[in-house]
Amino acid sequence: xAILSNEQVERLYDKTAGIYDRLVSGxxxxxxxxxxxxxxxxxxxxxxxxVIDLCAGTGAxxxxxxxxxxxxxxVTLVDLSQGMLDxxxxxxxxxxxxxxxxxxxxxxxxxxxxxxxxxISTFGLEMPPDYAAIIERASAxxxxxxxxALLGLKHPERWPRWLIEIGIVLTKPFGVAREYEEFRPxxxxxxxxxxxxxxxxxxxxxxxxxxxxS
Numbered sequence: 001x002a003i004l005s006n007e008q009v010e011r012l013y014d015k016t017a018g019i020y021d022r023l024v025s026g027x028x029x030x031x032x033x034x035x036x037x038x039x040x041x042x043x044x045x046x047x048x049x050x051v052i053d054l055c056a057g058t059g060a061x062x063x064x065x066x067x068x069x070x071x072x073x074x075v076t077l078v079d080l081s082q083g084m085l086d087x088x089x090x091x092x093x094x095x096x097x098x099x100x101x102x103x104x105x106x107x108x109x110x111x112x113x114x115x116x117x118x119x120i121s122t123f124g125l126e127m128p129p130d131y132a133a134i135i136e137r138a139s140a141x142x143x144x145x146x147x148x149a150l151l152g153l154k155h156p157e158r159w160p161r162w163l164i165e166i167g168i169v170l171t172k173p174f175g176v177a178r179e180y181e182e183f184r185p186x187x188x189x190x191x192x193x194x195x196x197x198x199x200x201x202x203x204x205x206x207x208x209x210x211x212x213x214s
Contacts, residue, residue: 055124
């Protein structure tokens with residue numbers, strides 16, 4: 001599998017949207033919910049803030065974001081897949097949230113609103129080839145002190161090749177392929193933001209980054 005086009009990504013995630021949350025159940029057992037909550041907390045959001053969730057998928061960050069921005073704030077979920085956003089809408093309905101906006105868009109074309117307070121992307125910016133430009137535009141939209149948080153999978157440099165191949169097979173339903181090995185979103189983020197947190201975990205196959213705009 002090579003790097004996917006937008007059309008291929010959209011088809012893939014429209015197809016898996018209904019079962020996506022079950023597909024990532026293994027990550028939940030490893031602590032995915034805690035990772036998401038901790039990452040949201042590192043955004044240091046306040047009541048009334050407007051946070052943008054890029055590649056938002058089924059809205060797995062939504063409850064944590066709403067908890068921080070409160071009813072006076074707003075969460076905008078951006079995703080290429082309408083099927084994934086439909087699942088996110090169901091999640092928002094279960095949460096009885098009325099301050100959520102859903103935007104079907106290529107994140108590279110998304111226009112950040114002037115009132116953007118923070119940006120988050122989890123397991124998303126490891127796929128668009130133009131991730132550096134997306135991060136630069138997101139950073140430009142932030143106010144001074146505003147934060148961006150990233151969480152995702154990465155190439156585990158210290159793993160043997162045979163184990164990496166197994167990992168690629170296991171994550172193939174999400175479009176992961178060897179061609180994505182050199183994608184490192186935290187590197188361009190470091191160029192445009194002041195790094196306040198970074199770590200690699202899961203034996204080097206996952207990372208999280210938080211940066212603030214100076």
